[in-house]
Amino acid sequence: MPSAHSRPPLRSLQVFETAARHGSFTAAGEELGITQSGVSRQVSDLEATLGVALFVRKGARLTVTPTGERLAGQLSDALSRTWSAVADARRSDQVVTLSMLPSVAARWFAPRLGTFLAENPGIDLRITASRHLVDFAAEGVDAAIRYSPSPAHDLEALKLGTETVRPVCSPDYQRTLDLNAPDDLYRATLLCGDIPEDWPAWFRAAGCESPPPPGPRLGDDGAILQAAVERQGVALGRSLLVADDIAAGRLIAPFDISLEASHAYWFVQPKGIPPTLAIESVKAWLADQFTARD
Incomplete structure (x- = not known):
């Protein structure tokens, strides 16, 4: 028995x-x-x-047998839930929620989305674009691209890269206003943002005695650069965000005078939480992309 x-x-x-x-x-x-x-x-x-x-x-x-039928029915339901749980576990291990600034998401990451998907077909990447510093646990975010002088002490951080800042405008705007020397910007509309590298700092680097009056302040770099593309003025463009527009001819940098940005790009994630293979793959891909632009 x-x-x-x-x-x-x-x-x-x-x-x-x-x-x-x-x-x-x-x-x-x-x-x-x-x-x-x-x-x-x-x-x-x-x-x-x-x-x-x-x-x-x-x-x-x-x-x-009748006993077999009862057991088979119960097992069918239990096994179905088991395989569903396994599938969910596999999917969750491949999901990566990544936070970044809206300007970085729109002007740098979005054009590279196809490349990421082709090189990482098994990863379910979810981008959250936000100007505030996300609460990783409360907002369900796995990692972030932060733009700051240095990362917070409670985060694991990898420095992705630095950048420069210089004036950019559309080719038509440059031709219309005949912008060939820094002093020519006194007759241009200067689009202002909220980065530390501002127009007074750039005019000092260009050797000008005093900057012209500032123009409209748009705040978000994505909006500022789009205004420049649309021939609305001259913006101080961060090199990461303007590279694609310059390569495509939508923007030009009329002067070879730039400022070193005080901020850098960091890949950050909470300390004490072992990263999944998917998160590690996203970090490695981002590091390669930043290396490729240098």
Whole structure:
């Protein structure tokens, strides 16, 4: 007699459920990748462990007993939930929620999204664009690209790169106002943002005695650069954000005078939380992208 406390192997329960669902040991073997005799042996061992008959065998004909039907139905539901949980675990391990500034998301990352997807097809990347410093735990964010002088002490950080800042405008705007020397900017509209490198600092670097009056302040770098593309004025462009526009001819840098940015780009993630392989892959990809631009 089998012990009342004997627990059958999970594999034999799966084999039985498959055989009961198909009504055939042969079909069950084909689904599970084992032989018909292997299925029969697993079922026989399960019946011996449980002390009940699960099938009635009459020659080649196979019929599930009432006890077998009840067990198969319960196992079907349990196995379905089990495989669903496994799939969810696999998916969650491949999900990476990455925070970055809206300007970085729109003007640098978005044009490279196709490259990322092609090189990392198994990663479900979710971008959250925000100007505030996210709370990683409260907002469900795994990592971030931060633009700051240095990272916070409670974060693991990798320095991705630095940049320079210089005036940019559309080619049409440059031709219309004949902008060929820094003093020519006195007749231009100067678009202002909120980065530390401002127009007075640039005019000092250019050797001008005093800067002209500032123009409209748009705040977000993405909006400022779009205004420059649309021939609305001259912006102080961060080199990371204007590289694609310059390469495409939408913007030009009329003067070879730039400021070193006081901020750098950092890949940051909370300390004490082991990163998944997907997060490590995202970090490595970003580091490669920043290296490629140098």
